[in-house]
Every structure is written in structure tokens, then in C-alpha cells.
Amino acid sequence: MNLNISLSEFVEFMAALSLFFAILQTASHRLDFAIKTYTFQSLALSITMFLSVFYYFDYELIISAVLTLLIKAILIPNVMKKITEKIVEDESVKPFINFTYSILICVFIVIFSFYAMSNTFYSVSSSSMMQKILAIAVAIIFVGIFLMFARKKALIQVIGFLTLENGIILGATSTVKGLPLIVEVGVFFDVFVGAIMAGILIFHIKDTFDSLDTSKLSDLKE
Amino acid sequence: MVFYEKVSKDLWKFLEVCFSAIYIGIFLGCIALFIKGGNYTISFSTAIKHITYLFYIDRLSLFFIGIVAFNGAINNIYALDYIEEENYDKKILIVMLTNIFILSMILVLLSANVFTFILFWEIMSILSFFLVLWDFKKEENYKASLIYIVMTHIGTAFILLSFIGFYINTKTLDFTNWQNISLNQQWTIWIFLFSVLGFGMKAGFLGLHNWLPKAHPVAPSFVSALMSGLMIKIPIYMFIRYYFYFIKQYPISFGLLILIIGSATMLFGILNASIQNRLKSMLAYSSMENIGIIVVGLGLSMIFKSLNTVYIYSLALAATLFHILNHSLFKSLLFMSAGSVITKTHTQDMSELGGVIKYAPKLSVITLIGILSLVAIPPLNGFISEWLLYQGLLLSLKIKTSYVWIVSPIAASILALTGGIAMLSSVKYFGITFLGKPRKDIKIKSDIGNLSLISTGFLAMACIFTGILPFFVLYFINNIIPVPIYVREFFEIKTPGNFGSIAPFSIGMLIIFALLLNIYINKYISKHSVYYQTWACGQENIPRSAQYSPEGFSQPIKKITSKLYKDKIDIFDAIYSYITKKMLDGLETLKYKVQSGLIQRYILYMALTLILLMWLSKIYG
Numbered sequence: 031m032n033l034n035i036s037l038s039e040f041v042e043f044m045a046a047l048s049l050f051f052a053i054l055q056t057a058s059h060r061l062d063f064a065i066k067t068y069t070f071q072s073l074a075l076s077i078t079m080f081l082s083v084f085y086y087f088d089y090e091l092i093i094s095a096v097l098t099l100l101i102k103a104i105l106i107p108n109v110m111k112k113i114t115e116k117i118v119e120d121e122s123v124k125p126f127i128n129f130t131y132s133i134l135i136c137v138f139i140v141i142f143s144f145y146a147m148s149n150t151f152y153s154v155s156s157s158s159m160m161q162k163i164l165a166i167a168v169a170i171i172f173v174g175i176f177l178m179f180a181r182k183k184a185l186i187q188v189i190g191f192l193t194l195e196n197g198i199i200l201g202a203t204s205t206v207k208g209l210p211l212i213v214e215v216g217v218f219f220d221v222f223v224g225a226i227m228a229g230i231l232i233f234h235i236k237d238t239f240d241s242l243d244t245s246k247l248s249d250l251k252e
Numbered sequence: 253m254v255f256y257e258k259v260s261k262d263l264w265k266f267l268e269v270c271f272s273a274i275y276i277g278i279f280l281g282c283i284a285l286f287i288k289g290g291n292y293t294i295s296f297s298t299a300i301k302h303i304t305y306l307f308y309i310d311r312l313s314l315f316f317i318g319i320v321a322f323n324g325a326i327n328n329i330y331a332l333d334y335i336e337e338e339n340y341d342k343k344i345l346i347v348m349l350t351n352i353f354i355l356s357m358i359l360v361l362l363s364a365n366v367f368t369f370i371l372f373w374e375i376m377s378i379l380s381f382f383l384v385l386w387d388f389k390k391e392e393n394y395k396a397s398l399i400y401i402v403m404t405h406i407g408t409a410f411i412l413l414s415f416i417g418f419y420i421n422t423k424t425l426d427f428t429n430w431q432n433i434s435l436n437q438q439w440t441i442w443i444f445l446f447s448v449l450g451f452g453m454k455a456g457f458l459g460l461h462n463w464l465p466k467a468h469p470v471a472p473s474f475v476s477a478l479m480s481g482l483m484i485k486i487p488i489y490m491f492i493r494y495y496f497y498f499i500k501q502y503p504i505s506f507g508l509l510i511l512i513i514g515s516a517t518m519l520f521g522i523l524n525a526s527i528q529n530r531l532k533s534m535l536a537y538s539s540m541e542n543i544g545i546i547v548v549g550l551g552l553s554m555i556f557k558s559l560n561t562v563y564i565y566s567l568a569l570a571a572t573l574f575h576i577l578n579h580s581l582f583k584s585l586l587f588m589s590a591g592s593v594i595t596k597t598h599t600q601d602m603s604e605l606g607g608v609i610k611y612a613p614k615l616s617v618i619t620l621i622g623i624l625s626l627v628a629i630p631p632l633n634g635f636i637s638e639w640l641l642y643q644g645l646l647l648s649l650k651i652k653t654s655y656v657w658i659v660s661p662i663a664a665s666i667l668a669l670t671g672g673i674a675m676l677s678s679v680k681y682f683g684i685t686f687l688g689k690p691r692k693d694i695k696i697k698s699d700i701g702n703l704s705l706i707s708t709g710f711l712a713m714a715c716i717f718t719g720i721l722p723f724f725v726l727y728f729i730n731n732i733i734p735v736p737i738y739v740r741e742f743f744e745i746k747t748p749g750n751f752g753s754i755a756p757f758s759i760g761m762l763i764i765f766a767l768l769l770n771i772y773i774n775k776y777i778s779k780h781s782v783y784y785q786t787w788a789c790g791q792e793n794i795p796r797s798a799q800y801s802p803e804g805f806s807q808p809i810k811k812i813t814s815k816l817y818k819d820k821i822d823i824f825d826a827i828y829s830y831i832t833k834k835m836l837d838g839l840e841t842l843k844y845k846v847q848s849g850l851i852q853r854y855i856l857y858m859a860l861t862l863i864l865l866m867w868l869s870k871i872y873g
Binding site: 175181182248 | 850851852853855856862863866
């Protein structure tokens with residue numbers, strides 16, 4: 031067995047693991063499982079970023095990686111878990127599209143992303159790793175969007191949004207070697223505030239509609 | 253703050269004057285460019301591939317732009333008074349809508365590729381829709397505008413189909429590359445069919461006319477003047493482009509069909525106009541009649557284009573172009589004067605009006621000039637164009653073709669019949685509205701505004717000017733048609749082939765002299781004439797309800813033609829109401845399906861858009 035893998039291959043592997051967890055979210059029946067999967071996904075993302083440091087030799091990425099770990103893998107999952115414990119009595123995610131089809135659609139999403147991103151950086155003559163990670167990042171983004179429109183519960187939609195955000199961060203790290211630090215910190219702050227806001231909103235939805243089912247929001251339409 | 257309020261209050265006036273100045277500039281520029289001659293192409297490329305704005309200027313488009321700009325300038329002056337009087341809430345909005353509408357008409361006339369044309373054509377259609385809908389609280393306006401918008405879009409669809417026909421044959425979307433192309437028979441027939449359906453819908457051909465008599469009366473009067481005087485001429489312009497510039501040869505039957513459509517349109521229009529009791533409805537149907545006259549000229553010239561008889565073809569085209577100019581002048585005038593009457597009296601029902609001449613003498617004289625022009629009385633401009641058209645119709649008998657021998661005398665006699673009924677309906681229009689006594693209590697707060705008198709008066713002057721001295725107009729028309737109409741200095745117009753000649757200047761002088769003589773004799777010599785009230789049947793002080801009523805006036809013609817159209821059952825109305833209802837219902841259900849109110853669905857739309865964009869960039873990137 032040949033375990034002699036290069037650094038770039040390992041980075042790719044971690045990114046792919048992040049995609050794997052994203053897809054696993056679409057197969058999760060329960061909210062707490064989805065949150066746990068999100069934790070692992072963020073962890074894989076932060077490892078990818080951390081390892082990219084040794085690939086690009088851009089040490090600012092360390093800060094990004096640490097921030098990702100702190101905020102996305104620890105802080106946000108904890109907040110989400112607390113919200114879930116407080117208000118959710120029924121933990122099922124209530125799908126529009128059932129789990130089997132969800133995974134099948136995810137397969138097509140991944141195929142499409144790789145197709146759409148192939149030869150994107152042909153002229154820039156960057157590494158092949160960059161290209162694959164970009165495709166993975168796009169796939170994560172689409173899976174996040176898919177989660178947002180295929181599930182009824184508000185909480186899983188927030189998780190979908192956070193997944194999408196993870197995809198964007200991954201794409202940014204892989205293609206432009208990370209955003210400027212100030213931007214990245216701003217983005218993290220944004221996401222964190224977004225998560226808290228979403229939590230408050232979820233409280234209000236729960237208050238007024240007695241349910242987290244966002245498909246019931248269509249009653250608001252005249 | 254006070255200053256700001258004052259400025260924003262009167263900003264619309266400033267805008268009107270500015271736009272008016274712009275149109276005067278465009279008008280003068282058109283004349284200058286026309287005299288200079290030559291063709292110009294202007295293109296602006298955009299960031300998107302294959303999409304460029306392309307404009308083409310030649311003498312034909314300059315002629316039409318001149319008409320639009322002239323009328324637009326006067327219209328803006330008139331609107332100053334009208335808007336002030338009506339006191340709309342959103343003055344700047346209606347000013348901007350109207351003026352962008354006028355500008356879009358100018359740009360449609362200039363546009364030289366499919367993209368540019370469709371863009372400005374749609375802007376024109378949609379803005380006129382909003383203007384028709386301006387008084388949206390009235391049920392009638394709402395219905396009329398809905399029928400208008402649906403029908404105009406069906407028309408646009410057919411226009412696009414005809415463009416596609418050209419594209420398949422030439423592989424290009426530029427009008428400049430479509431000049432003088434020879435198509436095979438099948439494609440010519442398809443393009444002809446689509447163009448008649450598409451442009452005919454906008455021009456108001458018989459059977460496609462349904463929106464016209466509904467939409468024109470309900471819009472604000474100066475907008476009706478624009479729509480009736482200018483907008484329905486733009487499809488005619490496109491017809492001239494199609495059949496005299498783009499398509500090289502086509503069968504004679506096209507021209508015959510157009511001629512028949514034109515005859516039917518004018519007869520239908522005038523028969524309906526004669527029984528209308530509302531001022532603007534009558535004018536709208538009369539617009540339809542005039543479009544019929546224009547289209548008869550167009551059909552005649554198309555017949556002789558396909559027969560290669562150049563001198564008749566240019567004569568008929570000259571009549572068409574001249575009548576387009578004339579109709580824009582006198583129909584704008586009549587709509588404006590009707591608007592002034594309506595704003596003052598708050599009714600447009602002839603059975604309530606009457607005796608307007610008592611409190612608006614100047615306006616009545618101006619309206620009389622417009623009415624006389626409408627019915628083609630000699631010293632005025634309508635006469636010249638109809639004379640040219642008659643000459644064309646009669647001259648066509650010199651050509652030995654059996655179809656033309658059958659059709660053109662019939663068309664000429666229908667034209668004569670139309671002229672007669674037009675006379676009747678105009679007498680009704682003027683006599684009932686302006687003479688006699690008011691049929692209901694009508695309170696007039698103030699006089700007719702000076703600006704509306706100036707603008708309509710200017711148009712009346714233009715009517716007289718082009719009627720007595722048509723050489724100035726014929727100078728421009730002669731530069732468009734292949735064989736010029738012979739003009740001998742000030743006194744004589746000769747048709748090609750020495751068929752007929754006329755001296756409008758002498759006629760005008762003679763009639764003015766006769767008029768003066770008549771006035772002189774009546775005032776100073778004749779001592780036995782006694783003046784009675786109008787519509788009083790020679791009696792004194794009859795009650796106003798005993799006056800001749802508009803219904804009574806149109807009763808005979810209503811009786812004669814009662815088989816042709818019935819008041820209640822209008823077949824066209826039924827068809828188009830059905831289509832409109834179906835389309836709007838379909839749109840409603842589609843709206844509820846697309847806008848479901850589910851967050852998930854909106855996110856799905858975003859995702860689909862994203863995927864589509866990525867896929868497109870993959871293919872074309």
C-alpha cells in the first residue's frame with residue numbers, strides 16, 4: 031500500500047472531506063445530526079486552510095484557519111445547539127425532496143461543478159490542486175443552496191446558508207490564496223452576526239407561527 | 253425651502269418648454285439634413301456581444317421624424333395649458349412619460365436593426381399604454397388599456413416573426429443589409445402576412461382595429477393627439493420600408509389586398525364615426541378612416557411597384573406621404589381642441605354640449621379649419637392629398653390590367669362615399685357641439701387658455717399653409733419618390749403623365765375672395781336676411797331640449813347601415829375581449845405559480861439562475 035501522498039493531495043483530500051460532510055447534511059434526518067455534521071465540515075475546512083499555509087507560504091492564512099476553527103467549528107454549532115434545545119420539540123427536518131433524491135441530486139451537483147470549473151484557470155497556469163479545490167468549493171456552495179430550498183425547517187436553512195459560506199471561504203483560499211485579512215475577519219464577523227440574527231428570527235417565527243416550518247410563511251402572501 | 257417648493261411646483265413647465273425646444277431643434281435639423289441629402293449610419297456598440305444600437309438616417313425617415321418633431325413641439329406647448337387645467341397630481345410624471353414616448357417614436361423611426369427597433373417599439377407601446385391608463389380609476393380606461401396592451405403585443409409578436417423571415421433569408425439582423433433583397437415566393441408571402449398582421453394591429457386595419465376606438469378617447473387629449481396623429485403612422489412607415497426599400501419584387505396581389513383592406517377600413521371607420529356621440533370617439537374612428545385613406549394610397553403604389561409602372565407608383569406614394577403629414581396636422585388640432593372643450597365643460601357627450609362658439613369663438617374658428625381640412629375642402633391641406641390619391645386611382649385605369657380595372661374604380665367610389673359620410677359626420681361634430689345652445693347646464697369658469705389657442709392656431713395655420721402652398725411639402729416628397737410631381741412655380745401641380753393638374757394657390761385665393769365677398773354682401777348689401785338660432789328650425793326661443801340632437805342627426809345613416817353593424821353585437825369586440833381575458837387570466841395563474849410565496853422556491857430560482865449562468869459562461873466563455 032502506497033501511503034506516499036504529497037501535501038497538495040492531502041489538502042485536496044481534506045477539502046473533499048468537507049464536501050463529503052456537506053453532502054452528509056442533506057442525508058441527515060435530524061437537526062442535531064445536521065449541526066454535528068456542520069461542525070465536522072468546518073473542522074475539515076479549517077484543516078484545509080491550515081495546510082494551505084505550507085503550500086502557499088502565506089502565513090496570514092493561519093489566522094483565517096484559527097478563526098474558522100473558533101467561530102465555525104466551536105462557537106456557531108454551540109449557539110445552534112442551544113437554540114435547538116430551547117425551541118425545537120420536533121427534531122425532524124421536514125424535507126421537500128426526500129433523502130434519496132437529495133443525495134442523487136448532490137451527485138449531479140458535484141458533476142456539474144467539476145464540469146463547470148474545468149479549464150477555468152487554464153491560462154493562469156496554476157496548479158491542478160487549485161482547480162480541483164475550486165470545483166469542490168463550488169459544489170459545497172451548491173449543496174448549501176440545495177439545503178436551503180429542499181428543506182422546510184428554518185434551522186436547516188440557516189445551516190445551508192452557513193455551508194454556502196464555507197464553500198465561499200474555501201473557494202477564496204484556493205484561488206486567490208485567501209482574501210486580505212481584514213476582509214476575512216469581516217466575513218467571519220458577518221457570518222457570526224448572521225447566525226445570531228437567524229437565531230433571533232427563528233425565535234420570532236416560532237413565536238408567531240407556532241412552528242419552524244418556513245413553508246407556512248406563504249400565508250403572509252396576499 | 254419655499255424656493256425649493258416653488259421650483260418643484262413649476263419644474264414640469266420648464267421641462268415642457270425644454271422638450272419643446274428640443275423638438276424644434278430636431279425639426280430644423282431634419283429639414284437641414286433633408287436638403288443636404290445623403291444617408292448616415294450611426295452605431296453604438298454595447299458590452300454585450302451581438303447587440304449594438306444601429307441608427308440609419310435617410311430622407312424617408314427624416315420626413316417622418318420631421319412630422320413627429322413638429323407635432324411634438326406643438327403638443328408640448330398645448331400640454332402646458334391642458335395639464336394646468338386638469339391639475340394632475342403627478343405633473344412631472346406625465347410630462348416625462350409623454351416626452352419619452354415622443355422620443356421613442358423618433359428613435360423607432362431611426363432604428364436600423366432588429367434589436368434597436370424592437371426595444372424602442374416596445375418602449376413606445378408600453379409608454380402609450382401607461383398614458384392610456386393615466387386616469388386609471390375609471391373602469392373604461394382600465395378595460396381599454398388592457399385590450400390595447402394585449403393587442404399591441406400580439407402585433408409585436410407578428411412583427412418579430414416577419415423579422416425572423418428576413419433573418420432566415422439574409423442571415424443578418426441589420427436593416428441596412430436588407431435593402432433590395434429578392435426573396436422566393438413562399439417567404440415573400442409569409443413576410444407579407446406577418447407584416448400585415450403585426451403592423452396592421454398598430455395602425456388599426458379593419459379587423460385589427462379594436463383597441464383604437466377604445467384607447468384613443470380615454471387618454472388625456474394631448475396624448476390622444478400624439479397617438480392618433482403620430483403613433484399609428486409609424487407602422488405605415490415600416491410598410492413603406494418593407495415594400496419599397498427591402499423587398500425587391502412581390503406579386504400584384506399584395507397591393508390589391510392592401511388596397512381592399514384600406515377601402516374597407518376607411519368605410520368602416522367613417523360609418524362608425526358618423527354615429528358616435530362622443531367627441532373623441534368620433535375623432536378616433538375618423539383616424540381609422542384616415543388610416544384607410546393612407547393605406548389605399550399605399551396599396552395603389554404597391555400594385556404599381558410590382559407592375560413596374562414608376563410614375564403612378566410615385567404619385568400614389570406621394571399622396572400617401574402627403575396625407576400622413578396632413579392627418580397628423582389636423583387630427584392633432586382636432587384632438588387638442590376637443591380636449592380644450594372637454595376640460596372646460598367636463599363632458600364629451602355631444603348630447604350635452606352645444607353652443608361652444610358662444611364662449612370660445614377663437615377655438616371654434618380653429619376647429620372649423622381642422623374640420624374642413626378633415627373633409628378635404630379645397631383651400632386646406634386635406635384636399636391636396638385626396639386629390640393626388642384620386643388622380644392616382646383614376647390614372648391607374650390607363651394601365652391595362654384586369655384586376656386593377658376592377659379594384660381601383662371601386663376603391664375610388666368608396667373613397668368618394670367615405671368623403672361624403674365624412675362630411676356628414678363633420679357637420680354633426682361641428683354643428684351639434686359648437687352651434688346652437690347648450691343642451692345641459694354647463695358652467696365655464698374661465699376662457700380657453702392662450703397657450704392652447706396658440707398651439708391649435710399654429711396647427712390651423714399649418715393646415716392652411718400646406719393647403720394653399722403645397723409646393724413646400726411636395727419639394728420634400730419629390731425627393732423621396734422616384735418620379736417627382738411636376739410643380740410649376742406657385743400656380744400649378746401636374747401629375748406625372750400629364751393626367752391632371754391643379755392650382756391650389758389660385759383656388760385658395762379665389763375661395764378667400766369669395767368668402768370675403770360673401771361677408772361683405774351679407775353685412776352691407778343684403779338687407780333682407782334674418783338671423784335665427786341654429787337648430788331652432790326657424791323659430792324663436794325654443795327650449796334647448798327641442799334642438800336637433802346628435803342621435804337625430806345620425807339616425808338616417810344608422811337606419812341605412814343597420815345591417816352592417818349592430819350596436820350590441822360587435823364581432824371584433826367579442827373576439828378581442830375573449831383573447832384579452834384568456835391571456836390575462838393565464839398571466840394571473842402563472843403569476844401565482846411563480847410567485848408562490850415559498851422562500852424555498854425563491855432560493856431555487858436563484859440557484860437555477862446561477863447554474864444557468866455558469867453553464868452559459870462555460871459554453872461561450
